[in-house]
Amino acid sequence: MQLKDKIEIIEKYICDNFEDWDLDDPIAEEYYDDYQGIAGASDEEIRAFEENFNITLPHDIKDLYSYKNGSKFFSILPSLVGQREMAFSLMSLQAIERSKEYFQNKDSLLSDFPDYYTSEDIESMKDSRIKPYLFNKSWFPFAEYCDTCYLMLDFNPGQDGKEGQIICYIHDPDEIVYVAEGITDLLDRIIDMIST
Numbered sequence: 001m002q003l004k005d006k007i008e009i010i011e012k013y014i015c016d017n018f019e020d021w022d023l024d025d026p027i028a029e030e031y032y033d034d035y036q037g038i039a040g041a042s043d044e045e046i047r048a049f050e051e052n053f054n055i056t057l058p059h060d061i062k063d064l065y066s067y068k069n070g071s072k073f074f075s076i077l078p079s080l081v082g083q084r085e086m087a088f089s090l091m092s093l094q095a096i097e098r099s100k101e102y103f104q105n106k107d108s109l110l111s112d113f114p115d116y117y118t119s120e121d122i123e124s125m126k127d128s129r130i131k132p133y134l135f136n137k138s139w140f141p142f143a144e145y146c147d148t149c150y151l152m153l154d155f156n157p158g159q160d161g162k163e164g165q166i167i168c169y170i171h172d173p174d175e176i177v178y179v180a181e182g183i184t185d186l187l188d189r190i191i192d193m194i195s196t
Helices: 003-021 032-034 043-053 059-067 093-099 117-127 182-196
Strands: 075-081 084-092 133-135 138-147 149-154 166-169 177-178
Touching: 003 032, 003 059, 003 075, 043 059, 043 093, 059 182, 075 149, 075 166, 075 177, 075 182, 084 149, 093 138, 133 182, 138 166, 166 182, 177 182
Parallel strands: none
Antiparallel strands: 075 084, 084 138, 138 149, 149 166, 166 177
């Protein structure tokens, strides 16, 4: 199944099951109409984004953005992050660029915030796939939930992680958690979850 086919299954699911995710009706609110009008990013736009940040996006992320350059208010990534259900909207490449001006634009370890994280907190959050940062210039938020939680591409993984893996910044209390190996893995997990 192609990535676009997986997204289309999720699109239909959200339109039919928005109440289960505590979302507004995407048809009545015209979120879905707006979403249908969104084009994919061009190869030139994707290449310019990569050059701007000196990164190489994973092929499946390029496929995703070639299909849709963002989803506005339509939540196309209903995810289970730990025990939390969060329906994320895809950020456009331009929105990612804007967010990097103020979010994940510096490197700060969890230990840089002793008023918020004790050494025991840091130890309990430890995951060998993720470096122990709260903010990292090599993390790229690409999907958002309630303007406070973000799925991020990780280009600076821990020793057991993989470049381009997906992690999540969760706000209040702030933490970083592992989500998936990549966007294909995440979409497969979503399809499994909504098919049961």
